[in-house]
Amino acid sequence: MYHKNLNIKILSLIIIIVLLFLFNLFIGTITIPFEDLLDIIFGNNTDSTNSVIVLNYRLPQAITALFAGAALSVSGLLMQTLFKNPLADPSMLGVSSGAGLGVSIIVLLTGIIGEKALVTFGLWADLSVSIAAFAGASIVLMLILLFSFKLKNMTSLIIIGLMISYLAGSITDIMKYFSMKEDIHAFVIWGLGSFSAVGLSKIWFFTISISIGLILSILLIKKLNIIILGDTYAENLGLNIKKNNIAIILISGFLTAIVTAYCGPISFLGLAVPHLTRFIFRTSDHRILLPTTMLMGMSVSLLCNIVARIPGFEGNLPINAVTAFIGAPVVIWVILRKRN
Amino acid sequence: MLIFALFSCNTIQSNKSSNDNLEDSLNLVRYADNLDIYRYKSGYKLIINTNSDVKTFYFFNDTVNIPDDIVNEEIIRVPIKSSVAFSSTQWSVFLKLGDINRVKGILEGAYTYNTEIQNLIKSNNIADVGLEHSINTEKIIRIQPDVILYTPYPGQDYSYLKEFCEATMIPFADYLESHPLGRAEWMKVVGLLCDKENEATQWYDEMVERYESLCDLCSDVDNRPTIFSDLPFENQWYIPGGKSYMAKIFADAGADYIWKDNDSKGSLHVDAELVLAKAQRADFWRVMNSYDTPFTYERLAEENELFPLFDAFKNKRLLVCNVRETRYFEQSQYEPDVILADFIFYFHPDLLKNNYDNYTPKYFKKLIK
Numbered sequence: 266m267y268h269k270n271l272n273i274k275i276l277s278l279i280i281i282i283v284l285l286f287l288f289n290l291f292i293g294t295i296t297i298p299f300e301d302l303l304d305i306i307f308g309n310n311t312d313s314t315n316s317v318i319v320l321n322y323r324l325p326q327a328i329t330a331l332f333a334g335a336a337l338s339v340s341g342l343l344m345q346t347l348f349k350n351p352l353a354d355p356s357m358l359g360v361s362s363g364a365g366l367g368v369s370i371i372v373l374l375t376g377i378i379g380e381k382a383l384v385t386f387g388l389w390a391d392l393s394v395s396i397a398a399f400a401g402a403s404i405v406l407m408l409i410l411l412f413s414f415k416l417k418n419m420t421s422l423i424i425i426g427l428m429i430s431y432l433a434g435s436i437t438d439i440m441k442y443f444s445m446k447e448d449i450h451a452f453v454i455w456g457l458g459s460f461s462a463v464g465l466s467k468i469w470f471f472t473i474s475i476s477i478g479l480i481l482s483i484l485l486i487k488k489l490n491i492i493i494l495g496d497t498y499a500e501n502l503g504l505n506i507k508k509n510n511i512a513i514i515l516i517s518g519f520l521t522a523i524v525t526a527y528c529g530p531i532s533f534l535g536l537a538v539p540h541l542t543r544f545i546f547r548t549s550d551h552r553i554l555l556p557t558t559m560l561m562g563m564s565v566s567l568l569c570n571i572v573a574r575i576p577g578f579e580g581n582l583p584i585n586a587v588t589a590f591i592g593a594p595v596v597i598w599v600i601l602r603k604r605n
Numbered sequence: 606m607l608i609f610a611l612f613s614c615n616t617i618q619s620n621k622s623s624n625d626n627l628e629d630s631l632n633l634v635r636y637a638d639n640l641d642i643y644r645y646k647s648g649y650k651l652i653i654n655t656n657s658d659v660k661t662f663y664f665f666n667d668t669v670n671i672p673d674d675i676v677n678e679e680i681i682r683v684p685i686k687s688s689v690a691f692s693s694t695q696w697s698v699f700l701k702l703g704d705i706n707r708v709k710g711i712l713e714g715a716y717t718y719n720t721e722i723q724n725l726i727k728s729n730n731i732a733d734v735g736l737e738h739s740i741n742t743e744k745i746i747r748i749q750p751d752v753i754l755y756t757p758y759p760g761q762d763y764s765y766l767k768e769f770c771e772a773t774m775i776p777f778a779d780y781l782e783s784h785p786l787g788r789a790e791w792m793k794v795v796g797l798l799c800d801k802e803n804e805a806t807q808w809y810d811e812m813v814e815r816y817e818s819l820c821d822l823c824s825d826v827d828n829r830p831t832i833f834s835d836l837p838f839e840n841q842w843y844i845p846g847g848k849s850y851m852a853k854i855f856a857d858a859g860a861d862y863i864w865k866d867n868d869s870k871g872s873l874h875v876d877a878e879l880v881l882a883k884a885q886r887a888d889f890w891r892v893m894n895s896y897d898t899p900f901t902y903e904r905l906a907e908e909n910e911l912f913p914l915f916d917a918f919k920n921k922r923l924l925v926c927n928v929r930e931t932r933y934f935e936q937s938q939y940e941p942d943v944i945l946a947d948f949i950f951y952f953h954p955d956l957l958k959n960n961y962d963n964y965t966p967k968y969f970k971k972l973i974k
Contacts, residue, residue: 295880314885317914318878322840375910442739445716447736451838461840504944529839580841580874 271553274546278560281333285567289327290319292573317395322461324469326570329460332475333528334538334566335559336520340484341535342542342558343517347491347510348419348550352403354536355521358514359405359429361530364522366433367401368394368455369440394455395462395526402522407431409518410448413511460570471527478520479559485513489551498555517545532585534569544599565592633806635813636787639679639778640794646672649797655757655776662775664797681773684800685751689734693752693935695716695777698805699938707799709748710734711851718932721816742884745772752798756780760974783850784869785941787814792939808939815942816857822956823859823949830952832924833863833884833917834891840877846870853906854941858948863887877911889951890917891969892925893933899926901974923972924951931968943967 291302297315304310306321337355339529344353357359371393412425463471488509491499511604523530542558543549569591573582631648634641641652650667663680665671671680673847688836689710690696699705700721704770711717714726714733725731732748735741737756738852745753746769755763779791796805804959833857835844845851846869855862863884867873884890894900902921906913917923924947926933937944947966957964 294876295882314882317885317911318881321911321914322878322881443736445713445736454841459839459841524845551817574876581876 271546274289275557275560278557278564282560282564282567284325285564285571286331288571289325289330289567290323292571293318293323306564316339321465325463325465326460327567328468328472329463329528330566331563333460333471333531334534334562334564335479335526336429336475336524336562337420337531337534338538338542338558338562338565339479339555340517340520341537342539342551342555343485343489343513344483344535345539346492347513347517348423349493350423351391351540352536353423354532355517356430356530356535358401358426359433360409360516360518360521361525361532362430362437363405364398364402364525365456365530367397367404369382369437369444369452370401371397398455398529399522399526401433402518405433406515406518406522408486413514417507419510430496454583456585457531458531458588459581460528460566460584461480461581462529463527467527471523474523475520475597478516478523481512481516482520483555485516486551486555489513489555493549528584530585531588533588533592534562534566537596539563540596540599541565544603547583609837617656634790634793636783636784637779637782637790638787639781640787640791642793642797645675649802651794652779652798655778656781657759658757658776660776662773666800670751679773681798685798685800687748687750687773688752688754688798689745689748689750691753691755691878692738692777692779693940694720694779694791694938696722696921697935698792698939699799699968701808702790702799702801704795704797704799704801705728708828709750710745712737712740715937718929719935723814730745733956742766742769742821744753754794779938783848783853783860785850785944786816786883787841788850789939812940812942816945819942819945819949820857822960823857823953826859826953826956828953829859829861830950831861831863831884831886832889833880834888836892837880840909842877842880843872844880846873846874851869854944854948858945858952860889860948860952881911881914884917885914886916888917888922890915890923892972893924893928900927900972902972903974922951924948924969925972926968926970933968937968940967 290306291297294316295315295318297305297319301310301315302319310316327450340355342354344355344357345351347353348357408429409422409426413422416422416425434470441452444452445516488504491504492509497554499506521535538561539558542554545561546553546557548554566588569584569587572591573584573587575582617735630643632642633644637656643650645663647669648663651662651664653660653662661678663671663675664683665680667682667684684704685707688699688707688711690708691712693711693713696705699708700719705721705725709724709729710732712734713736714722714731717723722731726733727752732900734744745766747813749770750772753763753766753772753774754777755761755774757778761832763774766772775794776907777787777791777794782788782791790809792809793802793805796802797906800880834851844864846913847864847867848870849872852862852865856865864873902913902918902923905918912918928934931937946957946961946964947969950964950966951969951971954968
């Protein structure tokens with residue numbers, strides 16, 4: 266019975282994802298008739314402005330949302346399981362703050378070397394921003410790994426992660442203080458998150474690297490299930506806890522770093538989606554939890570991207586505002602339902 | 606146009622001046638919306654509107670007595686001896702009038718491209734008093750300026766500076782002006798501060814004459830090329846509104862700005878698909894660039910793959926201004942006639958040929974490669 270139910274739930278989720286994906290192609294600032302959209306999707310209309318909008322702008326954005334949602338949610342699940350803490354999320358280890366620091370360094374250095382705001386011109390801005398974000402995130406990740414060799418206690422590692430996060434945040438603030446206002450504006454925009462910065466040419470790198478991270482996370486499923494049983498039990502089962510923890514941190518950090526590099530520090534999905542998934546699928550078995558978290562992440566992030574293009578507004582709303590706006594009430598509702 | 610401007614200014618002024626006993630009620634301001642200047646007895650009266658506030662100042666030469674009726678008003682003795690200028694659009698007028706010695710502090714000194722100012726900072730004749738959001742109050746206190754010229758952005762409150770120095774705080778609301786000739790007219794404020802009102806007015810009037818004659822050249826062109834503006838950040842475009850400064854220059858240069866029907870005087874935030882939908886077929890694309898690195902179509906295409914989809918990109922019709930080389934932010938405000946001529950050079954090359962032989966654009970260059 267449970268399995269039948271489970272199959273129905275998973276199937277509905279997949280259908281929802283397909284529909285949301287199509288909606289992502291359909292809804293935007295520019296109204297494109299549905300028949301035209303079908304023509305564009307089936308390749309009957311390839312050189313109108315509308316086809317450019319759908320294929321070159323909305324399609325990569327929808328794919329980005331799909332993969333970013335899956336990556337952040339899985340990353341959050343890994344963190345929650347590893348730290349046995351329901352409040353853990355990908356930003357907890359300081360990876361997002363590291364990315365932010367990388368970006369602010371780039372912004373400030375361009376201010377000093379280029380002597381003018383980074384945004385007044387834009388060339389390489391997008392490109393160098395993602396490289397800087399990835400570098401910042403990776404450096405923090407390496408630091409965390411070094412500490413994880415030293416520390417066995419995961420709570421201490423969380424605290425160290427938070428401290429690194431504060432440290433990176435404070436350096437970022439100092440840099441912002443000495444930057445031109447146009448650059449601060451650019452930094453603020455980056456911090457609001459966006460799925461539109463990954464174009465068609467970068468999408469391959471983005472999707473392939475996230476896919477690798479997701480596949481590696483699937484390989485961890487058995488070990489994740491053992492971790493919930495507790496360290497002693499896990500050790501008795503012959504699990505090398507240290508090696509295992511490092512693998513989890515590495516994969517979770519890698520997924521977050523890639524997404525943050527291209528989309529900015531997108532908050533909330535990593536924290537909220539695993540909770541939603543546990544509530545809907547009522548399981549803590551990672552064989553089910555991990556793939557379903559991936560699917561939930563995809564659908565929530567596609568939904569957020571639609572809401573961000575709220576009709577009647579000519580710019581996009583920031584993704585970060587939307588994720589929390591939609592996510593927070595849902596999590597509260599889930600917790601209240603659980604109580605009852 | 607001019608008659609209309611004078612007429613409209615006069616009507617505003619007659620409302621404002623009913624209780625003021627102005628000796629000469631003619632408003633000396635022609636185009637600026639937020640600035641009024643009147644002769645007042647042996648000096649001048651200046652009214653500045655900053656959207657949130659209206660401020661009145663009186664300017665009197667050192668040598669004359671202050672009329673009794675205004676002793677409690679904000680009075681500035683000119684020429685001033687020292688000032689702090691928050692924006693390059695302020696100190697550049699002092700520089701032009703040969704009065705840069707009256708400027709003792711500037712903001713964003715570390716970011717200026719002007720070598721003369723850089724040298725004055727190095728030789729400690731001008732202090733760099735920080736950035737807009739992080740002003741070095743102590744340096745300003747040490748300068749004890751007669752006047753602080755600040756930019757009255759909403760939410761910025763500099764009134765606390767009054768606690769530390771006697772300076773008169775003048776809001777320099779030039780950025781609120783959407784008419785190019787209105788924005789340039791703020792040079793007259795600096796002219797008054799240096800007691801060089803006539804010189805500033807002459808400089809301004811000559812510029813207006815050139816601007817208007819260029820406008821006339823394009824007033825009845827049949828073929829108006831289309832243009833759009835700026836590069837996006839993360840696919841979010843911040844572009845000039847339809848009633849903005851740039852939109853006005855595009856229109857005066859005989860072009861159709863893609864967003865000309867929009868009503869905003871400031872900037873608009875639009876996403877990439879709207880820009881694609883509206884501007885993909887536009888003839889020209891205006892771009893601001895602040896880098897030394899070579900700016901090429903190839904590199905632009907690497908940065909954002911939507912760029913090559915625009916006709917202006919395919920046909921190599923990007924009009925690029927290197928703000929660093931041209932010192933655009935510091936100079937262009939007082940040379941709208943030059944910006945206008947630059948655009949006419951590209952939009953209607955024949956028109957300029959007949960009137961300006963061998964014109965070389967100063968601010969905007971067509972990107973060739």
